Each structure stands twice: as C-alpha cells, then as structure tokens.
Amino acid sequence: MKRTDYISWDEYFMGVALLAARRSKDPNTQVGACIVSPENIILSTGYNGLPCCCSDDVFPWEREGAETKYPYVVHAELNAILNAGGRVLRGARLYVALFPCNECAKAIIQSGIREIIYFSDKYAETANIRASKRMLDAAGVRYHPLQTELASITLDFRAPESAGIPQKSDADEK
Numbered sequence: 001m002k003r004t005d006y007i008s009w010d011e012y013f014m015g016v017a018l019l020a021a022r023r024s025k026d027p028n029t030q031v032g033a034c035i036v037s038p039e040n041i042i043l044s045t046g047y048n049g050l051p052c053c054c055s056d057d058v059f060p061w062e063r064e065g066a067e068t069k070y071p072y073v074v075h076a077e078l079n080a081i082l083n084a085g086g087r088v089l090r091g092a093r094l095y096v097a098l099f100p101c102n103e104c105a106k107a108i109i110q111s112g113i114r115e116i117i118y119f120s121d122k123y124a125e126t127a128n129i130r131a132s133k134r135m136l137d138a139a140g141v142r143y144h145p146l147q148t149e150l151a152s153i154t155l156d157f158r159a160p161e162s163a164g165i166p167q168k169s170d171a172d173e174k
C-alpha cells in the first residue's frame with residue numbers, strides 16, 4: 001500500500017520557499033521564493049539578500065535611522081526571477097513567504113508568471129501592496145494564500161537509523 005500522509009505539491013513548494021528564507025541575513029523579515037513550471041518542476045529559488053559583492057557584514061540591516069537596508073536588499077521574488085538564468089517562466093507559479101511588493105509585481109507580470117501562492121500578507125494595508133494587487137489584477141495574475149492543514153514540517157538531519165525513527169524494512173513488506 002502506498003503512503004497516504006505525503007505532502008501536497010503546494011506544501012512541498014512552499015516548504016522549499018520557506019527553507020530558502022532560512023538563508024536570509026535580514027534580522028526582521030526572512031522571505032523565500034520558489035518558481036515552479038506547469039509540470040511541477042522547480043525552475044528557480046531565491047531569498048531576500050544583498051546583491052553579490054555587497055558584503056552582508058558591511059551594508060546596513062536596520063529598518064530605521066540614517067542608513068537602512070531598504071535601498072540595498074534584493075527581494076526574494078526578484079532574486080528567484082533573476083536566478084532562473086533565462087529559463088522560460090511563462091505560465092509558471094510563484095510560491096512566496098510574503099505577498100510581493102509593487103516592484104516585484106512588475107517583474108512577476110513581465111516574466112509571465114501567472115499564479116502567486118503566498119504565506120503571509122502582513123503588509124496588506126500598505127500603499128505598496130495595494131498597488132501590487134492593482135497591477136496583478138489588471139494583468140490577470142491570480143493570487144491566493146497557501147491552503148494547508150499542516151501546522152509544521154520537521155526536517156531531521158540525523159540519519160533515520162540513528163534518530164530512532166522506525167524504518168519499514170523489506171521484510172515488513174512480505
């Protein structure tokens with residue numbers, strides 16, 4: 001009998017986006033993105049971070065004050081689009097931890113991505129996100145939050161046999 005507690009495609013790809021977010025050095029908000037073809041093949045991933053050659057230890061990470069992170073950070077969605085390295089994104093889906101801003105919405109529309117599955121919309125009330133939704137609506141890009149019954153997924157980096165996780169052996173199957 002096949003397993004029945006496997007994760008859905010949406011849970012899988014959002015899981016990849018959330019894992020990518022764990023690479024972010026932003027102390028306040030970590031965002032990850034995963035772009036997927038209509039055939040459910042991962043085309044690219046990205047997370048919010050500085051452009052290459054701009055040191056994480058030199059540029060600011062502050063939200064307020066004389067110098068902030070905002071002019072420097074590349075958003076997760078844009079990084080994922082740029083990381084696709086010329087792959088065709090037309091008709092693709094974007095899984096993202098945070099609803100795309102107006103600047104990323106422009107890149108999403110222009111790249112041909114047709115659907116956005118997001119995790120959080122914590123800045124929904126800002127002018128930026130309202131402008132983003134206005135453009136996405138005009139361009140016919142669909143968006144909706146992730147639908148899942150799952151509260152969490154645990155990744156265990158210990159080998160199953162050493163973590164005490166019961167394994168089905170070939171003998172059990174017979």
Ligand SMILES: Nc1ccn([C@H]2C[C@H](O)[C@@H](COP(=O)(O)O)O2)c(=O)n1
Nearest residue numbers: 028029031048073075076099100101
């Ligand atoms: N859709 C988004 C929205 C924001 N980001 C990045 C940009 C910043 O690094 C961080 C937001 O920082 P906060 O104002 O919450 O301190 O998230 C992104 O990558 N994608």
Ligand SMILES: [Zn+2]
Nearest residue numbers: 075101103104
């Ligand atoms: Zn953005």
